[in-house]
Amino acid sequence: MRAALAVLAVLTAVLLQGVVLAPLPLPGAGRPDLVLVVVVAFALAQGPAVGMAVGFGAGLLLDLLGDHPAGLLALVLCLVGYGCGVVADEADRSTLAPLLIVAAAAVAATVGYAALSALGGDPRVSWGSLSRALPSTVAYDVILAPLVVPLVAAGSSRLDPAAAQRSTTRPDPPLRSPPT
Amino acid sequence: MTTGPRRVRLVLALLVLTSLTLVTIDSRAGDGSALDGLRSATAAVVGPIQRGLASVVRPVGSALGGLGNIGKAGDRIEQLERDNEALRRELDGRRADGQRGEQLERLLRVSAAGQYPTVAAQVVAVGGSLGFEWTVTIDAGTADGVAPDMTVLNGDGLVGRVKSAGPYTATVLLAVDATSSVGVRREGAGQIGLAEGGGLGPLQLRLLDPQAEVARGDRIVTFGSPNGRPFVPGIPVGEVVDVQETPGGPERLADVAPYVDFAALDLVGVVVAPPRVDPRDVVLPPQPDPTSG
Numbered sequence: 001m002r003a004a005l006a007v008l009a010v011l012t013a014v015l016l017q018g019v020v021l022a023p024l025p026l027p028g029a030g031r032p033d034l035v036l037v038v039v040v041a042f043a044l045a046q047g048p049a050v051g052m053a054v055g056f057g058a059g060l061l062l063d064l065l066g067d068h069p070a071g072l073l074a075l076v077l078c079l080v081g082y083g084c085g086v087v088a089d090e091a092d093r094s095t096l097a098p099l100l101i102v103a104a105a106a107v108a109a110t111v112g113y114a115a116l117s118a119l120g121g122d123p124r125v126s127w128g129s130l131s132r133a134l135p136s137t138v139a140y141d142v143i144l145a146p147l148v149v150p151l152v153a154a155g156s157s158r159l160d161p162a163a164a165q166r167s168t169t170r171p172d173p174p175l176r177s178p179p180t
Numbered sequence: 181m182t183t184g185p186r187r188v189r190l191v192l193a194l195l196v197l198t199s200l201t202l203v204t205i206d207s208r209a210g211d212g213s214a215l216d217g218l219r220s221a222t223a224a225v226v227g228p229i230q231r232g233l234a235s236v237v238r239p240v241g242s243a244l245g246g247l248g249n250i251g252k253a254g255d256r257i258e259q260l261e262r263d264n265e266a267l268r269r270e271l272d273g274r275r276a277d278g279q280r281g282e283q284l285e286r287l288l289r290v291s292a293a294g295q296y297p298t299v300a301a302q303v304v305a306v307g308g309s310l311g312f313e314w315t316v317t318i319d320a321g322t323a324d325g326v327a328p329d330m331t332v333l334n335g336d337g338l339v340g341r342v343k344s345a346g347p348y349t350a351t352v353l354l355a356v357d358a359t360s361s362v363g364v365r366r367e368g369a370g371q372i373g374l375a376e377g378g379g380l381g382p383l384q385l386r387l388l389d390p391q392a393e394v395a396r397g398d399r400i401v402t403f404g405s406p407n408g409r410p411f412v413p414g415i416p417v418g419e420v421v422d423v424q425e426t427p428g429g430p431e432r433l434a435d436v437a438p439y440v441d442f443a444a445l446d447l448v449g450v451v452v453a454p455p456r457v458d459p460r461d462v463v464l465p466p467q468p469d470p471t472s473g
Contacts, residue, residue, distance in 0.1 A: 014226070018305030018317065019233045025443060029380060031308075049188045056195045063202075064222040067313050067343055067351060070215050071202030078195045082188075117312065120207055124312040124358040129379055 001159050006042060006050070009152065010058045013038040014065070028136025029129070033106065035062060037144045039077050040084045040105045041152035044098060048085025055081025069120060076112045080105050102145040106138045216344075223321075223346025230349060231319045234304035260292045283447040286335020291449060294414050294459040296333075298449035299324050307351065314357035314377065316445055321348045329410035331402075331451040337416035337439035338362065338402060339448050350450070355383065355417070356442050363403040364417050366394065367461050372403050375417055375436055382435040383418055392432050396420055399464055400436055408454025414463050 017034045026032075035058050043051025055077035062077075063070040084105055091098045110130070118125045206213045213219075267284065284300070291298040301320035307313055320326045322345050332339040332352045340354040353360055360377040364385065371394070373387035387394055398420040404413025418438040426433065 011226075011229075015229060015233055015305075018307065019230055020237055022306035022308065023303070049191070052188075052192050052195060056199070059199075060202075061222070061226075064215070064219050065226060065317075065351075066307055067315050067353065069203045069206040070213075070219075071199040071204075071206060074202065075196060075199035078192070078199060082192050114312070116203075120203070122312070124379075126358075129312065132380075 002046070002050075002156065005155055005159055006054050007057070009038055009042070009155075010035070010054060010061065014058070014061055018065070026136075026140070028133075028139070030133040030135065030137030030140060032140030032144055033109075033137060034144060034148070036077065036080070036106060036109050037102060037141050037148045038152065039081045040102050040145075041149040042156075043081045043084035044088045044091045044101065044149060045153040045156040046085070047088055048082045051081030051083075051085030051088075052078045053081070055079070068117065068122065072113060072116055072120075076109050076116065079112070080109050083108070098149050099142050099145050102149070103138050103142050106141040107134065110134055110137055219344065220346050223344070223349055223351075227317070227319075227321065227346050227349030230304045230317060234302070234319065238302075260288060264288055264292075280447060283335055287333075287447060287449050290333060290335055290337075290415075290463055294412075294463045295455045295457070296331075296412060296449075296451045297453045297455075298333075299326060299452055300447065300449050301326075301350075302447055303445045304349065312358075314354040314360075314379065314442070315343065316352050316354065317349050318352055318448060318450070319349055320450060321346050321350050323347050325452045326350045326450050327452075331408070331410060331412045331415065332448050333415050333451065334440060334445070334448045336441070337418070338411075339440055339442075339445065341410040342450060352448070354442055354445075355438060355440070356380075362411055362417065363405060364400045365403045367399040367401060367464060373432075375400065382421060382437050385420065385434040385436045387432040387434070390430060390432055394420060394423055394432060394434050396423065401461060401464060404454075404458060408451070412451050412454050414455075414459035414461070416464050 013035045017032075021032050021034055024031075039051065039055045039058050042054040056074050059072075059074035059077035060070065062073045066073070084101055087101060091101055110133070114125045114130050202215070206215050264285075267288075287298070287300060290296075299320050301318040301324075303316045304319045305317040307315035307317060318326075318332075326342060326345045328342050328344055330342045332341060338355050340352045340357070340360060343351045343353040345351075354377070355362060355375070356377040356379060358377050358379060362375045363372060364375045365372045371387055371389060371392045373385050373392075375383045375385050378384050385394070385400065400417040400420065402411045402413055402415040402417060405411045416439050418436040420434050421437045422435040424433040424435075
């Protein structure tokens with residue numbers, strides 16, 4: 001059931017990204033990346049295991065629809081999903097924390113993808129175009145975050161409230177100190 | 181159920197390894213990757229949904245419906261004139277999107293002028309995740325006669341070429357993409373060069389002859405590839421706006437402002453067969469009279 005939600009969310013994000021968001025005449029050289037924000041949202045709601053799986057799947061779908069070697073975005077979004085899942089507990093600390101995590105994820109994903117592409121000899125990547133596009137990309141992703149993150153969180157907890165607790169990379173702390 | 185952290189990291193390593201393997205397979209194969217089948221299958225599934233969503237999100241251009249493949253050698257002009265008349269009547273009678281109708285007329289005029297057999301299509305999605313690719317997805321595919329390495333144009337000029345084609349949609353590599361390189365020549369001249377994409381900025385024109393004369397205001401058209409694949413000859417590309425002075429250099433460089441507005445692509449045409457005769461400079465609009473205005 002949760003898997004179905006994730007697949008649907010990723011597919012919807014890819015479609016909305018291509019058909020609605022990318023063609024918009026927005027100011028700045030960057031564009032909003034709805035798929036990235038959805039991956040981060042899943043990682044924040046359900047932890048690193050789900051984050052990396054959703055990231056890999058979404059990245060692979062974007063790779064197959066795109067014009068670059070397949071596997072690049074799968075790798076980048078998988079790692080970003082895992083990383084955001086690991087710090088997911090921090091997201092509860094304040095209302096600002098998820099926005100910062102999305103911003104950091106946007107920077108990491110964009111720079112990471114650019115670096116990997118450049119390593120692979122892609123002539124499209126240049127430091128100039130990266131530095132021009134990065135600030136507005138991050139800004140648009142941060143704008144999308146308050147819309148997407150709560151939506152995914154609500155959907156996750158409604159579908160599977162027992163499993164709404166995150167799978168973490170460290171064991172749960174003891175609920176109370178052991179008796180002395 | 182909480183997944184153990186070690187197992188999670190194991191799966192992560194597995195996914196990373198899979199990704200890297202895919203990258204290796206896909207990069208090394210050049211133009212014929214083992215993953216092309218997977219790409220085609222993905223396009224076959226996602227394409228129709230993109231088309232459906234696009235038709236909901238944008239006003240439907242009902243005049244496009246019956247256009248299809250325009251004519252063959254000999255009947256081409258008559259066919260275009262008949263279609264043009266029918267479409268004009270249809271457009272007059274309907275509450276169609278005015279802008280879309282105008283684009284269609286311009287596209288038909290360019291197709292007719294150069295005698296390019298053209299399949300009309302609409303841009304349904306813009307590609308370029310994380311922003312380095314300049315591609316669009318159009319709602320015509322192999323089922324409509326579109327194949328890779330076909331020229332894509334609109335009423336203003338060269339848009340790009342078909343990079344890959346699924347059954348119902350195709351991906352177009354735009355002329356402004358950094359990997360796009362188009363053989364071009366100056367209007368009226370034989371000097372040839374390459375127009376390379378520079379993303380948001382102007383196209384970079386490299387004239388192969390360092391003695392070549394090129395000046396601001398020169399108009400550039402496609403030179404044409406063998407068999408018209410990927411580029412048919414005579415399509416307007418852009419106008420020279422700046423010439424770089426590098427005397428003694430191996431080639432002449434210039435900036436070309438493209439005629440097409442790549443930020444606002446909507447209706448395009450895919451040239452499915454080369455024109456019988458090179459249209460030379462016929463497709464370019466007549467030069468404005470310098471004494472008027």
